[in-house]
Amino acid sequence: MELHITCIPGDGIGPEIVKEARKVLERAADKYGHKMIFKDVLMGGASIDAHGVPLTKETVAEAKAADAVLMGSIGGDAATSPWYRLSPELRPEAGLLALRKSLKLFANLRPAVLYDELADACPLREEISRAGFDMIIVRELTGGLYFGERKTFQENGVRKAIDTLTYDENEIRRIAVKGFDIARKRRKKVTSVDKANVLDSSRLWRSVVEEVAKGYPDVTLEHMLVDNCAMQLVKNPAQFDVILTENMFGDILSDEASMVTGSIGMLASASLNDTKFGLYEPSHGSAPDIAGMDIANPIATVLSAAMMLRYSFDLDREAQAIEKAVKLTLSEGYRTADIMSEGMTKVGCSRMGDLLAEHIV
Numbered sequence: 579m580e581l582h583i584t585c586i587p588g589d590g591i592g593p594e595i596v597k598e599a600r601k602v603l604e605r606a607a608d609k610y611g612h613k614m615i616f617k618d619v620l621m622g623g624a625s626i627d628a629h630g631v632p633l634t635k636e637t638v639a640e641a642k643a644a645d646a647v648l649m650g651s652i653g654g655d656a657a658t659s660p661w662y663r664l665s666p667e668l669r670p671e672a673g674l675l676a677l678r679k680s681l682k683l684f685a686n687l688r689p690a691v692l693y694d695e696l697a698d699a700c701p702l703r704e705e706i707s708r709a710g711f712d713m714i715i716v717r718e719l720t721g722g723l724y725f726g727e728r729k730t731f732q733e734n735g736v737r738k739a740i741d742t743l744t745y746d747e748n749e750i751r752r753i754a755v756k757g758f759d760i761a762r763k764r765r766k767k768v769t770s771v772d773k774a775n776v777l778d779s780s781r782l783w784r785s786v787v788e789e790v791a792k793g794y795p796d797v798t799l800e801h802m803l804v805d806n807c808a809m810q811l812v813k814n815p816a817q818f819d820v821i822l823t824e825n826m827f828g829d830i831l832s833d834e835a836s837m838v839t840g841s842i843g844m845l846a847s848a849s850l851n852d853t854k855f856g857l858y859e860p861s862h863g864s865a866p867d868i869a870g871m872d873i874a875n876p877i878a879t880v881l882s883a884a885m886m887l888r889y890s891f892d893l894d895r896e897a898q899a900i901e902k903a904v905k906l907t908l909s910e911g912y913r914t915a916d917i918m919s920e921g922m923t924k925v926g927c928s929r930m931g932d933l934l935a936e937h938i939v
């Protein structure tokens with residue numbers, strides 16, 4: 579298979595971690611007989627330095643022309659970087675928001691996996707962390723409270739603010755389809771999270787999700803109220819496979835789920851549109867405090883690249899080979915500084931990339 583991938587190395591540690599992810603992807607491509615064609619483009623701070631704007635038309639065109647986009651991360655230190663003395667629409671993050679919009683990305687995927695080898699980093703009680711967990715949060719990204727009409731005004735001398743939470747059935751259906759499709763590639767269980775005891779939008783959400791579920795008789799569907807879900811994530815995270823939810827609930831729950839893994843350098847993410855196209859990036863930022871030091875953990879980006887193979891190219895076997903390489907490398911005791919513990923072997927970013935590539939068997 580020939581895969582066209584646009585790479586956005588970005589800022590800070592971005593170029594270092596993307597380099598390692600490419601190394602691992604190339605090894606997987608060699609092993610399984612695929613051809614990967616990479617094209618690097620600028621975005622964020624790097625684009626501001628080169629072109630004066632965080633996103634150019636050329637970058638958008640290159641992203642659209644590819645089968646998928648692999649990104650490092652963008653941005654700098656807000657206190658010291660000159661990028662943050664520019665007006666908000668010219669800052670690095672504005673480029674990412676505009677790119678996501680022009681690619682029509684509406685489904686955000688955030689896996690939260692607790693590796694046995696890193697269970698010590700998990701802040702939960704030992705009997706809970708010992709059970710491990712492996713879930714993915716599928717969050718609607720373009721509707722709901724963050725995009726509804728809003729206003730702030732005065733009424734009888736009292737300040738008042740209104741935000742509106744709107745979803746139509748088509749928006750709910752397309753994200754539900756993504757959630758069920760993803761469950762089919764995993765343990766075939768969807769937990770749809772809402773607040774149907776209070777909100778009309780949640781009652782519509784629940785009924786549309788049930789309609790979609792009829793097309794997936796092999797996938798188990800359960801509903802959970804968002805307050806209960808927030809509790810269950812720390813009480814019994816092992817119960818979850820796919821959590822399907824709307825924008826704001828997903829924003830909060832995906833941060834909660836990732837924090838219970840305890841390892842920021844391990845968290846992958848993806849944003850998809852209604853084709854197979856996706857933008858794949860680690861959940862963490864550009865870590866300007868450690869940029870250029872060859873100590874960043876590339877695993878989140880490598881796991882994002884594995885997601886790209888699975889969700890944009892349906893190369894599940896190749897994705898699994900990368901995920902296995904991560905587990906194997908960890909089980910042999912190799913650690914970057916952020917996940918280092920006593921008795922383990924500390925390696926830098928580049929060496930970790932080499933090890934991951936070598937462990938693709």
Ligand code: NAD
Nearest residue numbers: 651652653654655843862863864865866867868874875916
């Ligand atoms: P951050 O995630 O970059 O860093 C937080 C802490 O985690 C730092 O101590 C950093 O060294 C560490 N860290 C992060 N990733 C790591 C890795 N792979 N290996 C080892 N350690 C790692 O968050 P921040 O400092 O709040 O943000 C820095 C910049 O990143 C800001 O400009 C912010 O806007 C941007 N940012 C970008 C994205 C994105 O591109 N999608 C996401 C979040 C933040």
